[in-house]
Amino acid sequence: MHIKIEAECTRGLRIIEEIPDLSICKIEGYNGIGKTNAIKLLQLCTGGQPFSSEDPSWRSFRTQIVSARVRITGLREVGEIEWILEPRRWPAQAEPLGDLLGAVRIAGQEARPRDTLPLVKVHHVSVAETPLKALADRVTEAQNQVSIWVQESGQKRQETLDGLLEQVAKKIADSKPETLHSEVLAAQEAKKRAGTLSTKLSKARGRVDLFDRAVETADQLDQVRGRGPELDAKLEELDAQLEELEIRKEQLNSQISTASARQHQDEQADHEFDLAQKHLDRQDQALREAEAALERSAAKAGISPDREGLEQRREADSKRLNRLTEILPHVNSVPLVIDILEDLTLRLEDAEHDGLNDVTLIEAEDRNSGWTVEQLKTALANQLEALRNKAPSTDSDKLTNEIASARRQLHLLSDVEGALRNVEQAQERLTKAQGRLGTAARNLPGASTRSLDELISNRNDVDNSSRQLQAEHARVEQARELLGGGMSEEALAATLATLCAEIDVEPARVRGRSQTARNELDDVIKRESQGTHQAEKAARAAAEHRKNVAATFSWLHSNDELAWLRNAVPQIISNIDADEEQQAEILQNIAARIENGRNSLANTFYAVQGIGAALSSLAMRVNNPVAVARSTDFDMATQHWLSEEVRQWFDDELVREALFDSGDNIRLDANDLTVTWTVDGKAHERPLLAFSSGQQAFAYAQAQVSRLDREENPPANRLIALDEFNALLDRERMSSLANYLIARQQTAERDQVVVILPLETIPSRSSSADERSLTRARDLERRGYIAEELLP
Structure with a gap:
């Protein structure tokens, strides 16, 4: 890989401009020339964040870069990648930049920053970093990552998820499936x-x-x-x-x-008299029948057959019927009133359970002293008991029967009134018939009608007596019919x-x-x-x-926001037409799963917080081994994690040979920072601090490089920068590490290694200097650093 960097910087920030295409490249230069800054800039380009947990340093670096263009050629698979960085878009916090990095072109085609991740990666290894410092930094970084996640994302996410689950759980709980x-x-x-x-x-x-x-x-x-x-x-x-x-x-x-035959011979008068007599007989018979009907109706109604008694009885029975019909709705409403009182009593009992016994529900007014929850509940309970003991349905039946009886009585009274009216009309017609007969008698020819009038008067008296007897006969006969219901003994x-x-x-x-x-x-x-x-x-x-x-x-x-729940519980879709009892069983299952989910969510968030606290405690012990930190429930997990990190660092043959006599089963006790290992079955133990700085630096640097060799799915191209190569290493260990890198490179074709060193001696430009020295001197004078192949 050949790397070209064009950067415009302010306030003294410098970045070297080139890393040549050398399999193992050594860069020596003056301090502050920008060797390490170049590696950090390349890490940003390839998706890393070298300033993680170092926000002040990051903000300083970000503000001092005005613009930058990075171009890497000679890449496997794609040839070249070019980045045009846009520092003004970079966030103030030290976090991966993602699409905020700037524009990217891969093999001349526009691309996104994430598209470079499988193609090229830059790793920065500080040789001056001892395992102890690396452990402290690693723990601190992990603790910061956990803390940031909890504060910025985790807690909000946990509360959002729990709120959503709580909403569903409450909705289900309200329906009481x-x-x-x-x-x-x-x-x-x-x-x-x-x-x-x-x-x-x-x-x-x-x-x-x-x-x-x-x-x-x-x-x-x-x-x-x-x-x-x-x-x-x-x-x-x-x-x-x-x-x-x-x-x-x-x-x-x-x-x-x-008498009429003796007194007159006039046919017309005789005919009229005969008609009047027959008419009188008919009216007399009609009156007899009407009076008999009146007596029967009065007997059925149980009253005397006169209008005054009828009116008094009808008025009394009408008032009774009205009173009964007014009472009936109240009696029939008793079950509904009981239902209302039961509901109110239950609500007041709930209030008592919540400690509201003495809370005033109804304020005092005039003579009313007011009602507390307890007083009102007691009064309603007493009224409820009284209504339950009244047997409301029995009262309703009795009232219904009494109303029916009153209506039948009024009907009988109506019959009596009709019979009485018929008697009055019949009496009126009889009187007219009697007058007609008297007139007809007086119109008969003859010297005197006295004897005939007397006979007619006597017959009328007989008729009256007969009607009275017949009415009495009707009363007795009706009484006889009512007696025994008309049945024989x-x-x-x-x-x-x-x-x-x-x-x-x-x-x-x-x-x-x-x-x-x-x-x-x-x-x-x-x-x-x-x-x-x-x-x-x-x-x-x-x-x-x-x-x-x-x-x-x-x-x-149907709720659009609950698609996730329907995906998790497909029975919601398939049972929408099921009966409610089946749906209730599904709701109970969902409620149980939600409860478990909320518990798991809370436990997970608690565990993350606990791990953060444990990491903080662990960082304290690593930075200050004699410090006493408060123990937590997650100490064992973090200690196991840290021990595994150390095991992976030291899991290399050269490291085991250099530090542990080619032993194995290397472990770190995070409590006291003691390393244990086994050689030929014999256990050895040594505090991590007991190793010399050179030993630690050599082992850690080699372990870090070896760790990269175990990386799964490595990118097509890797740049591995070993910074401060000689800070803690003596010449012998520097030579050993260089030989290791050279030997390794024969099997690491995708890697390019850059060893960064401070300038130890200024190359000579004397006439006796060889060509290599002159070239190095010219490069140093022109660029401030020397880039050449690392030799054993």
Whole structure:
């Protein structure tokens, strides 16, 4: 490789301009001429950062370079690479420059800085650096890298990732997928219990209905046995009286006919009289029927057949019906009120668990002293218990029955009113018919109508008496029909026996057992109401839970920011149409994995921080072996890492021969910086500080070069610069190291080695000087340094 550097610098910074194409090149020059700066600039070009952890030196170097052009020719694979550097774009912190480096051309074609990485690499090895100093620098560098990563990237990244995971975890936790299955089972079980209670309620209602019918039949049987004969006798008496009145009426009709035949011969008057008489008979019969219907309706309604009594009873029953219908909604709302009170009580219990017992929820106003959380919860709990003990469904049933009864009574009263109106109209028509008959009688020819008027008046009296008896007959007959439901004693007794057999009770005990059955019904009604309420509440809760789980799963499925989660859990995609219980299982799995991920993330970040602290402690011990550093959980890991670094440095045959008598199994105890090794099975031990500086420098330099030989996937071209080559080495070790480099170069065709030395002697330009000395003198005078091939 031939390297050409054109750099414009300020404030005294200098960079040598050329490194010739020599397999092993030695560069000697005055101090400050820019030998090391040239190597550092080449490291920047090939992706390195020689000023890592040295921000002040980096800023000084960056600001003193105005511009630079670097061109390397003779490269394997590509021929040449050219960099046009742009220092004004370089960051203030010492970090790899990347695309900020400047423009790059590879084999004449524009390229990116990263494209040069597999093609060429520059390594800078300081021979003056002892293993102890290298260890200290390596540990410090590692500690700085960890610290920078934690502060600038790691902590922010950890918080971002944890926040994202927490968002998903909270969303899943809010839907409570772990309780959905049990909640669905609870809803199903509650529905099953409610169904069982409904069946029991239906049977209990049927049993109470049978008891009611049995008690009613027993009452009717008692009535029939007590008053039946009396009413039958009364009906027979009334029938006899009516028959007598009918006979009397027939006699009067016959007398009227005879008297009218004697008193007149005028056919027209006679015809009119006959029509009036027949009309009167029809109206009388209509009035009789209307009065009988009125008596029956009044008997059914249980009132006297007069308008004043009817109005009073209807007004009272209307008020009762209105009062009952106003109460019914409040009774029916009890389950809803219980539901509300339960929810409020649970919320207040949560507040108590959070220590808010004495917090005032409702401020004092007027006579109200205010309510704390605890006081309000206690009051609501008491009200809830009271409502639960009221058996709201029983009250509702009773009210419903009472309302139906009141409506039936009003209907009966309406029937009575209609019958009363019919009687009044019939009475009016009868009065008109009586007047018509009187007029017809007075229009008959003859000396006097007195006897006929008397006969008609007597017949009217008979009619009135007959109607009164018939009305009383209707009342008694209606009472007889209502008595026993119109059934005979034998029929009632048979019906009672059938009902008692069905409900498995003796007739004599039916009334006592009836109340027991009703008490049992009330208990079943209460339990069925509570069961139905619980089933509905459980069903609503399960439905809402299913909805929340489905919404959460849909959010995971469709949120654009959660593609990473769908990649990690493909079941989110494949189960979008699954039922909510399957989705809940997947959500639980995701939540568990997120929890593990968050723990791993936190542990990893903690471990990185711990390693940084351990590295800081290790750096303290390496820089000051007698210092006592605070131990950490990660000391062993960092010590193992440092020991492995040392093992790799010393894992070279020449190093083992020079320092460890060709021993093996070389190890460093990072606690006390003691090196141990084995020679012919015998263990040896020696503090690292016990090796001379020359020994350490020679071993470390050779170890560093040997380490490059073990590099995996090395670039096509490498420049290895050994700086301060003679700082700690005596002539013998310098010669040994030079011979090692020369011998190595025979197998390292891709490497070019540059050995950098300070100028020890100024070459002579005397007449006796040879050509090599003269050339060296001219180069030194012209450029300030000498570049030539390294000789053994």
